[in-house]
Amino acid sequence: MTLARHMRTHTGEKPYKCDQCDYSAAQKYDLENHRIIHTGDKPYMCSVCGFMTAHKSNLAKHMRTHTGEKPYKCDHCDYAAALKSALNQHQAKHTGDKRFLCNECGFRTTRKSHLTRHMMTHTGDKPYKCDQCDYSAALKSHLDQHLTKHTGEKPIMCDKCGYRTAYQSDFSRHMRTHTGENPYKCDQCDYSAVQKRQLDKHLAKHTDEKP
Template sequence: GEKPYMCGECGYRAAQKSDLSQHVRTHTGEKPYNGNPYMCGECGYRTAKKSTLLVHMRIHTGEKPYKCDQCDYSATSKTNLDRHLTKHSGEKPYMCGECGYRAAQKSHLSQHVRSHTGEKPFKCDQCDYSAAHKSNLDEH
């Protein structure tokens, strides 16, 4: 397609003026809306990319276009579907360097690592109790 808008700084060309304006900010360092110009009209969520906002909107619309071919699960994003697929494949790509424990999800490995470090990031706001896992704090 035609790209009539050109950056005077580097020669980058864009089809739309708004795209050129966004590009020019890479030279100026200007960050409107803290670098997150795209806003959700439903909840106020902001993001730097239009594509990320479109995926976010599926939370409100309920649209889940990514379907698992092995069960009836469907997801709002390919990332979520890929995470789900590890349940079928049994793949556990994340490994603890301390003991060799393997996990299918990065967040599960992060939780496991706390068993070695003793870190308890979940603090009770009523007393001095703290927990390694949010579920333990919720129970408390």
């Protein structure tokens, strides 16, 4: 980095302007990365499952889902994650940090993305439409997952046993069968479960409910 470029980090000068929106950047590289939002270009592709992304760093992160590499370690327990965002989410379970608040109903969460999704329940906005049925979604990621029902595609694969799924949430649950992680704890006894529905079923034994 030249001295001139370095100094912009202190002065706040952003000479590189996007010609399609109000975004500006201190470095040309950042502007080029930003423009991908407008072009939709995704030049980096996973050779294992076909996942495509606009950024090389995202592809490197994605590849960990195939290799099983988990460089991010929790300093409270034995948990390890392939992505830093996943570790942050996990560590919030230890700290109870739920700083993102919904002003409509008081819902709190540890992640801004979860609050964004939650807010859709108030606005009802579902701009992403399926071109094969009447389904619509608030988030593009939800539409992408829905489309796999039409195509039958299951791009996410477990490298330990070959299990395949279209859903990241299913994959996360499946991986717990290998790691032995039981994140859902009963507050009345020592029972813990891999999935929330298993804990709900167990809790019925304490309350004598018969769903």
